[in-house]
Amino acid sequence: xxxxxxxxxxxxxxxxxxxxxxxxxxxxxxxxxxxxxxxxxxxxxxxxxxxxxxxxxxxxxxxxxxxxxxxxxxxxxxxxxxxxxxxxxxxxxxxxxxxxxxxxxxxxxxxxxxxxxxxxxxxxxxxxxxxxxxxxxxxxxxxxxxxxxxxxxxxxxxxxxxxxxxxxxxxxxxxxxxxxxxxxxxxxxxxxxxxxxxxxxxxxxxxxxxxxxxxxxxxxxxxxxxxxxxxxxxxxxxxxxxxxxxxxxxxxxxxxxxxxxxxxxxxxxxxxxxxxxxxxxxxxxxxxxxxxxxxxxxxxxxxxxxxxxxxxxxxxxxxxxxxxxxxxxxxxxxxxxxxxxxxxxxxxx
Numbered sequence: 505x506x507x508x509x510x511x512x513x514x515x516x517x518x519x520x521x522x523x524x525x526x527x528x529x530x531x532x533x534x535x536x537x538x539x540x541x542x543x544x545x546x547x548x549x550x551x552x553x554x555x556x557x558x559x560x561x562x563x564x565x566x567x568x569x570x571x572x573x574x575x576x577x578x579x580x581x582x583x584x585x586x587x588x589x590x591x592x593x594x595x596x597x598x599x600x601x602x603x604x605x606x607x608x609x610x611x612x613x614x615x616x617x618x619x620x621x622x623x624x625x626x627x628x629x630x631x632x633x634x635x636x637x638x639x640x641x642x643x644x645x646x647x648x649x650x651x652x653x654x655x656x657x658x659x660x661x662x663x664x665x666x667x668x669x670x671x672x673x674x675x676x677x678x679x680x681x682x683x684x685x686x687x688x689x690x691x692x693x694x695x696x697x698x699x700x701x702x703x704x705x706x707x708x709x710x711x712x713x714x715x716x717x718x719x720x721x722x723x724x725x726x727x728x729x730x731x732x733x734x735x736x737x738x739x740x741x742x743x744x745x746x747x748x749x750x751x752x753x754x755x756x757x758x759x760x761x762x763x764x765x766x767x768x769x770x771x772x773x774x775x776x777x778x779x780x781x782x783x784x785x786x787x788x789x790x791x792x793x794x795x796x797x798x799x800x801x802x803x804x805x806x807x808x809x810x811x812x813x814x815x816x817x818x819x820x821x822x823x824x825x826x827x828x829x830x831x832x833x834x835x836x837x838x839x840x841x842x843x844x845x846x847x848x849x850x851x852x853x
Contacts, residue, residue, distance in 0.1 A: 536843075540842050545841065546846075549834065556636060610623055619820050626797075640779075642778070646713050647778055649721075653721035662759075663736060682719055732759050765843075769847065772836055773836065776832065779829060783800035800825075
């Protein structure tokens with residue numbers, strides 16, 4: 505009997521251990537991580553994002569050249585003078601035999617410059633790195649600030665309701681009606697009219713992205729409001745109400761953490777859109793200007809209005825930044841889709 509009891513106890517312990525392991529395996533965080541890493545597209549997007557960050561932020565540390573450094577080969581000039589002679593008009597002339605070498609402007613790819621040099625003699629590969637820094641940094645700052653504003657106003661609107669909800673939602677409706685790109689172009693023209701001492705050319709893109717932040721939080725606020733409207737009537741919120749905690753604590757301690765999964769997905773998907781906005785503004789000449797680099801600015805070299813030669817004969821100047829923009833947008837969209845499917849598996853078919 506004692507042996508049977510020991511066997512039963514051991515079986516019960518094993519069953520308890522397996523049950524505890526299954527409970528641990530079914531925790532929400534581990535389920536989300538497992539679903540996310542199961543998606544091949546999500547992994548591809550994550551790998552691309554890691555590569556872009558290493559390329560843009562670590563790459564310049566490994567290459568001893570500055571972003572604005574001009575890589576030129578001094579032009580070789582051989583001068584040989586002849587004796588003074590009298591021309592047919594009776595004037596005296598001195599003959600110069602001048603032969604010139606080659607410079608390094610719009611140079612082809614080589615060992616020294618893997619992707620060649622641009623119209624200013626700057627290394628294209630190095631400028632791609634520094635351009636990635638600007639494009640990615642601006643995108644993350646804009647999305648981060650948009651999310652903060654959206655969480656604050658959306659949380660207030662969803663929790664308090666009534667007049668506050670109506671006021672904030674009407675502001676959101678107005679912001680959603682603004683044609684973003686035309687307004688940014690007009691604002692850029694206004695900033696360009698200001699003196700350089702007040703508005704430096706290279707700082708213009710930051711003011712434009714700041715304006716984009718001011719009008720871009722509306723979508724996040726509407727999403728947060730909708731989530732809070734469905735969460736504020738849950739049992740745990742009734743229990744929080746009974747404890748007598750403040751409205752601020754209810755919003756930011758109980759409601760907002762439950763909105764974070766959907767918020768992270770929206771932030772990830774918004775990063776691709778902001779990169780496209782920055783690239784479009786830089787392409788139109790409204791963003792970062794030479795000698796500083798941005799991917800959109802580098803593509804603008806192939807603008808047909810500036811001539812067809814670069815577009816036809818120098819693909820190394822505009823194809824690489826175009827590829828990086830496409831990769832960045834695709835990667836953030838892949839990761840966003842993977843997070844959405846991992847957090848809400850009902851959406852995956």
